[in-house]
Amino acid sequence: MILKHLLIKEFKQFRVNPFFPKLIFAFPVMIMLIAPLIATMDVKRVNLTIINHDNSTTAEKLIKTIEASEYFVLQSIETSYQKGMEAIDYGTTDLLLQIPEGMERNLNAGNPVELYIATNSVNSTKGSMGSGYLGNIISSFANDLTLSASTIAPPINISVQYLYNPHLNYRLFMVPAMMIVVLILLCGFLPALNIVTEKERGTIEQINVTPVSRLQFIASKLIFYCILGILVFTITFLLGKSIYNIAPYGNIHIIYFAAILFMLFIAGFGLLISNFSSSLQQAIFTMFFFVMIFMLLSGLFTPITSMVPWAQSFTYILPPRYFVNIMRCVCLKGSGLADLWFDFTMLTIIMLITTTIAISTYKKQN
Numbered sequence: 354m355i356l357k358h359l360l361i362k363e364f365k366q367f368r369v370n371p372f373f374p375k376l377i378f379a380f381p382v383m384i385m386l387i388a389p390l391i392a393t394m395d396v397k398r399v400n401l402t403i404i405n406h407d408n409s410t411t412a413e414k415l416i417k418t419i420e421a422s423e424y425f426v427l428q429s430i431e432t433s434y435q436k437g438m439e440a441i442d443y444g445t446t447d448l449l450l451q452i453p454e455g456m457e458r459n460l461n462a463g464n465p466v467e468l469y470i471a472t473n474s475v476n477s478t479k480g481s482m483g484s485g486y487l488g489n490i491i492s493s494f495a496n497d498l499t500l501s502a503s504t505i506a507p508p509i510n511i512s513v514q515y516l517y518n519p520h521l522n523y524r525l526f527m528v529p530a531m532m533i534v535v536l537i538l539l540c541g542f543l544p545a546l547n548i549v550t551e552k553e554r555g556t557i558e559q560i561n562v563t564p565v566s567r568l569q570f571i572a573s574k575l576i577f578y579c580i581l582g583i584l585v586f587t588i589t590f591l592l593g594k595s596i597y598n599i600a601p602y603g604n605i606h607i608i609y610f611a612a613i614l615f616m617l618f619i620a621g622f623g624l625l626i627s628n629f630s631s632s633l634q635q636a637i638f639t640m641f642f643f644v645m646i647f648m649l650l651s652g653l654f655t656p657i658t659s660m661v662p663w664a665q666s667f668t669y670i671l672p673p674r675y676f677v678n679i680m681r682c683v684c685l686k687g688s689g690l691a692d693l694w695f696d697f698t699m700l701t702i703i704m705l706i707t708t709t710i711a712i713s714t715y716k717k718q719n
Contacts, residue, residue, distance in 0.1 A: 355564075355565055355569050356569055356572060356573055356576075359565065359569060359570065359573035360573050360576060360577055362573075363573055363574060363577040364577065367577075367581075373543070376539075377539070377581060377584065377585060378588065380535065380538070380539060380585075381535045381539075381585050381588045381589045381592065382588070382592065384531050384534065384535050384589075385528070385531055385532075385535075385589055385592040385593065385596065386592070386596070397423060397424055398424070398425075398426050399424055399425050399426065399447045399448055399483040399486070400425075400426050400428050400445065400446040400447045400448070401419065401425045401426065401427055401428060401446060401447070401448045401449075401450065401487070402427075402428050402429050402430075402431060402437045402440045402441075402446040402448070402449050402450075403416055403419075403427065403429075403430045403431070403449075403450045403451075403452065404430075404431050404432070404433065404434055404436075404437045404449060404450065404451040404452065405430050405431075405432065405452045406432070406451070406452055406453055406454040407452050407453065407454055407455065407456040407457060409456065409457035409458075410457065411456060411457040411460060411498070412452050412456060412457065414494075415452070415491070415494055416430065418490060418494050419450070419487070419490055419491075422486070422490055424483070424486045425448075425483075425486070425487070428440065428445060428446045429446075434449075434451060437449040437451070437471075438471075441471070441473050444473075446473070447472065447473050447480065447483055448470065448471070448472050448473070448480075448483050448484060448487060449469075449470065449471040449472075450468065450469070450470055450487065451468065451469040451470075451471075452468060453466065453467065453468065453469075456468075460498065468491060470484050470487060470488065472484045518685060524597050524599065525599060525684075525685060526681070528593045528597055528599050529593075529599075529677075529680040529681055529684050530653045530654065530677070531589070532586065532589040532590070532593065532680070533615075533651075533653060533673065533676060533677060533680060534648065534653065535585055535586075535589055536582055536585065536586060536612070536615065536616060536619065537619055537644055537647055537648065537673065538644070539581070539582070539585055540578050540579075540581070540582040540585075540616050540619045540620050540623070541619045541620070541622065541623045541640060541644060542623065542637070542640055542644075543578060543581075543623065544574060544578050544619075544620045544621075544622075544623030544624045544627060545623035545624070545626045545627050545630070545636045545637070545639070545640040546623075546627065546633060546636055546637070547574060547623075547624065547627055548574075548624060548627035548628060548630075548715070549627045549630045549631070549632065549633055549635075549636045550633065552631070553632070553633065567712055567713070567715045568712055570715065571621075571624060571708070571711055571712045571715055572712075574620070574624055575617055575620050575621060575624070575708060578616065578620040578623075579613060579616045579617055579620060582612070582613075582616035582620070583609070583612070583613070583616070586609070586612050586616075590605075599684070601683050601684040601687075602683070602684065602685065602686065602687035603682070603683035603684070603686070603687040603688055603689060604683070604689065607679070607683050607689065607690060607693075608679070608680065608683050608684070610697075611675075611676055611679040611680070611683075611693075611696075611697065611700065612676075614676075614697070614700045614701055614704050615672060615673070615676040615700065615704075617704050617708060618672045618700070618703060618704040618707050618708070619672075621704070621707045621708035621710075621711040622643070622707050622711070623640060624711045624715075625707065625710055625711040625714060626639050626640050626643075628711065628714045628715050628716070629714070646671070647671060647673045648673070650664060650667065650668050650671055650674075651668065651671055651673035651674045651676075651677050652668070652674055652677045652678070653673070653677055657674065669699070670703070672699070672700050672703045672704065675696035675697070675699050675700040676696075676700060678693070678696050679693050679696050679697070679700075
């Protein structure tokens, strides 16, 4: 009964501030609508300048093949390398492709032909991926020429298959990450501000003089923010399905089970910070510090295997690492509990440790 009344108190207290109920709906909608469209590693519309020294039929076919690709915007066709470099210097083009003189003649004679690609690597991602796209188009074009010239297939035939994300759609990678970011921010920051707000208002003293135990007090807040988290998580899932047509290949119940474990952790962590904070500013900056660590070292945006060895080892104590892996494996690969037992075990252990510390460090003074 005490826990029930504490939950009712949390809901009433949450509704007193008209901003928070609006935030619960507006925040996930804005994140899911804007972030996957902006935070993308897909490289399209790369400005390309071609320096054509050959002026042959084969060179014209190659130019039309490149121009037909959705990845490139042909800015101009120049006759000198100097003019192409001027375009890069002025920022009007990203890539240069130089077609050598006598390309068609050498190809017909069976002689090797070398095409030169220069890339503006100020934006290293755009430069490297753009040159990679262009290299693939040229390789495919060369293979087509070989097949059309002879019935004998090329000596090496490379076939690439992209598993789990066949079209290399970056939103399949980004949308689950944005769902996790919403949970970290809402279910982490709101609990971090909860107890310290009651301290500043003086309402915490009313709880201190009641027979409510520390376990009941913290448990009511964990349950309340877990309920809010499930609501927010459901909103993000519906938005991901309706807007980006992203639905999990695996069992959705596994995702919700992992989400509840993660919500209990992040809410307990927020309450732990609130226990030791004496002001709102202190709680905000402390939580912000840890949120940055969670987001940067959990594999949300960069692969953990690309980090330095000591950082990879450090990620084993970060629960977002396990939740990120569970989300992507279930959504993209259809993995089950048997495949993800280690992630669930670690997530559960760290969640229990965090919530236990949050309960034990709350100082209830009679």
